[in-house]
Amino acid sequence: MHNSKTQDTFVGLFVASGIAALFYMAMQVSNLGSYTSGDSYTIIAQFQNSGGLKVKSPVSVAGVRIGRVSSIRLDKESHESIVEMQIDSQYNNLPDDSGASIYTAGLLGEQYISIDPGPGISGEFLKDNSKIDNVSSAIILEEMIGKFLMNKAEGK
């Protein structure tokens, strides 16, 4: 039988390794490691169709992730989809004539928003609650296949 001091040491080691495992999982396995300091601002874009976009989908510029989608809701009047995005505040110099499009990563991958920085004619930047006007909707695969088949049928 161990005396109580070595027992204490082993129990301490055991608890410490359990906490270390939780920390390891938080940082290495989950998305907690990729969260930034949390300072962010919101921009809004209105799409005809937001397709398979989900809350937490990435928002990127030139393939670099700068934020995530925070909410998707339907505009009751225009029946279009209003997407709010949270952008890390370190990227605060996006021109206000930038465009937003919904792309798919790979053929069947998840959808994300890509922001194409505009020429910045007015010299203004996107601020909190700014709205992006220049948008292009998600490409719906079924719609494209449907159109393609229709064109084929008409061509013959």
Added chain:
Amino acid sequence: MFEFLENLGKTTRSSFAKLGRSTFFLGHTLMGIGDVLPRPSLLTKQLYSVGVLSFLIITISGLFVGMVLGLQGFYTLSDFGAEESLGVMVAASLVRELGPVVSALLFAGRAGSALTAEIGLMKATEQLSGMEMMAVDPIKRIITPRFLAGFISTPLLATLFSAIGVVGGHMVGVGLLGVDDGAFWAQMQSSIDFQEDIINGVIKSIVFGFVVSWIALFEGYDTIPTAEGVSRATTRTVVNSAFSVLGLDFILTALMFGDI
């Protein structure tokens, strides 16, 4: 016919009586927490025998479960050309299900059965009655520290199980089968959510730890004080723990991940 009805009634009555006894037992155990916390040496001793001694079986099983997941997942996923998703598959199945469930089952087999046998034997040799004679409450002195130790150890063991399983999956997937290292981690990190997956997994294991420790200690305390009674109680601990863990897992999964 009447005999059958009589037996049915008897079984129903006795199982309700047992349920009632176990509830009172749990209440009594929980009330003892206030008396145990000022004496942490009681708790560390039990944490040692319940938690530290289960460490090895949990880590080794975790490693092998992770390695098998990596191997099987790779062969299935490579049919679809989606080997890069191996990390997600290994981590999600470990963190959400296998970590909490398998570690609770192993815990019931390794520590739960030992607890039942220990308490049962204490009862059979009248040590518990002896304590009562000396005006020491056996539940507070014997049961509560063991209960707390089980309750604290299981989430730690389950987290260790999952973490080591992920390492095992990585060893097989990236080391042996040549999945891309970056894709393995990146896809895992983008799909596993800390709150949704990891915290829910920990909550599951806390519930399992509570239930397994409760069953093990109650079966020991409620045993018929003979050699045969102790052996039956030990068997019941393992069987009932397994049923409760698997049944509760379904309910918890439905509540946490399903839209029921």
